Amino acid sequence: MTTSDEHDPTPELYDSLDGQVALVTGANRGIGAETARRLRDLGATVYAGSRSMDNETPDGTERVLIDVTQEGDVEAAVDGIFEEVGRLDILVNNAGIIGPENDIVAAPTKEIDRTLAVNLRGPMLLCKHAVPLLLQHEGGRVVNVSSGMGALGEGQSGGSPAYRVSKTGLNGLTVYLDGEYGDDGLVANSVCPGWVRTDMGGESASKSVEKGAETPVWLARFEPGAPSGRFWRNKRVIDW
Template identity: 85%
Template structure:
């Protein structure tokens, strides 16, 4: 059953401005990540836009940071660099992702399975490993994990893209873990399904625009301390997972 945000504990209180706050967005050189970075910038945040190559474009007014989420050295250097430059981190958006091999688990090449899990699940875990101490310095630090309805355990899991589905199920598990482990310390962690979006990953036939796909992730970034945590959201509504 799908429930509205107002039916789940309470209507979230939102920041109207993120002035003075700092955000790190992975995969921010294109698609949903770039749009999220752009909107957080417009809300007044200092935005670090993670990208695997320093030659990639990032939204104007954001800080480009080299960040291949599969490389722990990049992750550690990015987080340490943010701390050295601005001394805080308020929002982490784990957006970087790959679709992985199309076939079922039997047909999928092992190297591609490993790559998908490394980007979509191990990467966000590494980001949390290094960023959570910074996020906990201020009450209400947020982690927003960009997941997918394809990772919902209650739905049928046939149709190929095995590593992608499994990685997103695991990403939702990371969200639940962060809430269980750090929720009492003030951390707010949520997963979000942006829907099927016209990006390099989603393809040209997807029905949703990048702007529509970014709306709920950005909304979650605006949560104030005490807002719902440990949930899975689509179109600003809690969904089962």
């Protein structure tokens, strides 16, 4: 890896993901579907997670049932991947919800709990069950789809308390994974895709889904020894 400065590292990237296996959660729409589609086009075998088997996932991917709030779903999905192909190289924790948009005083507790369960507990469960597979080959990658709304330095006013705190916690998970497993070869990073025209971002968002998926897919292409334990936006490191 060559580095021009700490906010603009230049990692070595896989040009092809032939022979590699990826699991993308929330892959039935938006950034998740586009990420799954692009990893497929790069040659990976892609398991496209969705919380309902009735949801459509990109052609050429393997649809897999994962409600990330249900540990049984998570464990069954990871075990199924191991039984079918014997490896996992990339985990993209993309599934997420916005949760209650009012301030914490007015936010219903039930909605706070669900947002934290999907956005933070879910990725932790995925890592709990998937990390052993990711460590079987040097350079297994975890890409946590986070948000600038969870960045401590970008201000936290404007509502959506559970979403903001869940994404701050997701960034903490990234740092933990790097600290705990980085010496074993795991490459874990967070990414802010920006304000994207998805069901969550709305039609007024400034980025297309295709642009929003660019950096997550780029991170999924990192070779062993690439930067890890960092927060990225537009392929540049940003502050936590």
